[in-house]
Amino acid sequence: MEMSKYFLQNKSALLLALVILSVLILNSGAFAAASMNPMEQLQQSVNEILKILQSEELKRPENNEERKQRILNVVNSMFDFRKMARSSLGQSWNTLTPEEKDTFVGLSTSLVEQRYIGKIDSYDNQKVVYKKERVKDGRAIIYTDIIDKDLEIPIDYRLMENQGKWLIYDLKIENVSLMANYRRDFDSIIRKEKFSGLVEKITELVEKPETSN
């Protein structure tokens, strides 16, 4: 008997097949992240970054590019950069054309990456303590401490669930929210030099070779 005919004639077999199929799909790798709570997921990403940072092999000058790229790959999978770009502009976001928005997302992404990676990099042999998580309606806050030179530096993350994956959209380092800080910073430029001035300034900044530390 042909398969489709068999299913049409036997409804319970069809149901069974659907159940098996759905379980198989949900069990596949693509959905594995959904089963992880936000803290486990953050922990995994941060550990991955720390592993790259601490690798002696990658610390060699000739591997500099690869090291940077590998860190970037992890960071890119952790953050919701579009949401962050929108958040950092506040009201001004709505006045932009779609092309301007895309350009801006790219630019602000580089800026945030620079600051976050630079910060993490300076803690390359420090311990991270995951203190607490709060989860509510697809959003989460995770409280961590980095033990740096015998002091606890609090770093708190804000995450949002997006297609089964928890993405960071803001973080606080020692009580200072990255997004709130960039909002003030960007606003100070926009007021004087408009959006075009802001784009010019960020372009200049992210195209500058490595910072001087």
Next chain:
Amino acid sequence: MLLLMAAFSWAGDVKHSSGDKQGEVSEIQAEKSLNDPGDNAWEEEGWEEEWEDSATIADPLEPLNRFFFHFNDKLYYWVLKPVARVYSGFFPEDLQIAIRNAFDNLRTPARAVSCLLQGRIRKSSEEVVRFALNSTVGIFGVGDFAKDVLGLYSSYEDLGQTFAFYGAGGGFYINWPFLGPSNFRDSLGMLGDAYLHPIILLDAEWGVIIGAWTFEKVNYTALTLGDYELFTETALDPYAAVKDAYQQYRNGLIENR
């Protein structure tokens, strides 16, 4: 529909099978309608979609503040940083940490008084114990014996936070030469805290006071080399960014402890 049901039953299974602590925590939080102990009181209050901006801080002295910001910036790159680098060559990190602890220990009397003024008797007495133990067993405070052995943490209180506790707003922004970002309230607080610093209580000469302050500053810079550069070089208007960071940082201290 069937797919959804399958998804739910599957997700449920996973949650129950993950017996680790974190899994349990998230489960409790997801189903907060069940028994909700007082520990989870934060679920209902203090939850915002985003971390809100702090209120705009008045800055009537902006031109002067910007001038001193620039001055401090140059002071950092031209003097403080090179000196701190040389200093690091002679003083290993462990020693720098010990020196930082010793200077921090000297601020304990001021912290104890601030805790007391805020009616936090327990925290205040902890500061007294910290001072007594760290100054003796911890040898002039180089070791944080009270924290490492007894788990007594510093309260991080100061007079500026105490004023805020009694409802004082920050007032306008001040970027001091040498001292850096502050505001009207915290500047007054700094002055008050200074009077409770042992070096002032012991009536030391100005030369000694300035020498000690410079030493502390160089030591601190050596321990945090790179932080200032990273922050200001990833900001578009570093002055505005530092001003906001100062305000957020202080608000955090006032709210948290």
